[in-house]
Amino acid sequence: MVDIGAVAIGLSATIDGGLEQTARFLESTGSYRVLRRLPPPHEYGNERIFTDLCVGLVVDCETSSFDQATMEPIEICLLPFVYDPADGSFLGVLPHYHGYQEPTRPITEEATALHKITNDIVAGRLFDLTEVYRLADLCNVVIAHHAGFDRKHFEKLAPIFTSKPWICSLEGIDWKARGARRRDLQSIVESDGFFYDAHGAVEDCRACLSAIFRGDRFIELRKAGRAVTWHVFAKDTNYALKDRLKDRGYFWNDGADGRPKCWHREIAFDAMPDEEKWLMENIYKRIAIEDLPIEWREVTAFNRYTSRG
Numbered sequence: 001m002v003d004i005g006a007v008a009i010g011l012s013a014t015i016d017g018g019l020e021q022t023a024r025f026l027e028s029t030g031s032y033r034v035l036r037r038l039p040p041p042h043e044y045g046n047e048r049i050f051t052d053l054c055v056g057l058v059v060d061c062e063t064s065s066f067d068q069a070t071m072e073p074i075e076i077c078l079l080p081f082v083y084d085p086a087d088g089s090f091l092g093v094l095p096h097y098h099g100y101q102e103p104t105r106p107i108t109e110e111a112t113a114l115h116k117i118t119n120d121i122v123a124g125r126l127f128d129l130t131e132v133y134r135l136a137d138l139c140n141v142v143i144a145h146h147a148g149f150d151r152k153h154f155e156k157l158a159p160i161f162t163s164k165p166w167i168c169s170l171e172g173i174d175w176k177a178r179g180a181r182r183r184d185l186q187s188i189v190e191s192d193g194f195f196y197d198a199h200g201a202v203e204d205c206r207a208c209l210s211a212i213f214r215g216d217r218f219i220e221l222r223k224a225g226r227a228v229t230w231h232v233f234a235k236d237t238n239y240a241l242k243d244r245l246k247d248r249g250y251f252w253n254d255g256a257d258g259r260p261k262c263w264h265r266e267i268a269f270d271a272m273p274d275e276e277k278w279l280m281e282n283i284y285k286r287i288a289i290e291d292l293p294i295e296w297r298e299v300t301a302f303n304r305y306t307s308r309g
Helices: 004-017 019-028 110-114 130-139 147-157 159-163 183-193 201-212 219-224 239-248 269-282
Strands: 054-063 073-084 089-095 097-100 141-144 166-168 229-235 251-253 262-268 294-299
Touching: 054 110, 054 147, 054 201, 073 130, 073 141, 073 147, 097 130, 110 269, 130 159, 141 147, 141 201, 147 159, 147 166, 183 201, 201 219, 219 251, 229 269, 239 262, 239 269, 262 269, 269 294
Parallel strands: 054 141, 141 166
Antiparallel strands: 054 073, 073 089, 073 097, 229 262, 229 294, 251 262
């Protein structure tokens, strides 16, 4: 049991020494955990960026609604950073771009409740596409904490993003193994001992950068980005078997993104024979393996999460 009197004495003794000393005292009791505000990343001040170093680009966008059919990006941030490709060490950030844009339809109340962006804030605003293209052209790799969501919006906004390799920090790091309760940025940052104002594009980019550059996380993320996997599209399946496909890890694609309208999943190269066997035995019974109505597509960082189909 904590001695409240001792805590009070300790607080009075440390309060004049600064808030950080007070925070450390509270933590020393074993009964408190103090979260610090996430500090901004340090800037890169060297001229080596175009020689033996690389530039990464963390991106994030907020949208006008949660409806996949009508949502439009209304806030974006592109945060470039410099890293050493030899060991993956973070060397600092470059000036970022942040902007708003008025959508063709009003922002929904549900969306505003999440990101606090109102129609008045974006009225008459347009993204600076010249700056967006400049930063996209500068970078070697694009990182987002939900690349499956962000990539399609950035590709529509600036087609240069279709030619860039993308890595997803949500999927590319085993956050559970690293102690995070959940995989969202707020939970990850809190597990690291910090807090920040979430659901703003700038702060989310900074939080993502902080999350991936602790310990050897960026090494794990880069390894995931280099992985070559295969996308299997299972066509002409029986509707009655949808739950079996879901349990196997398949997702339904409606065909709107240009890819086949069918169930699909991504697997490792060496898992292909087992996947074909499972499909033959559980979904396409009495069909020879060479006649299975499935399609395989190679997946790399250049086409993973893309909206091009």
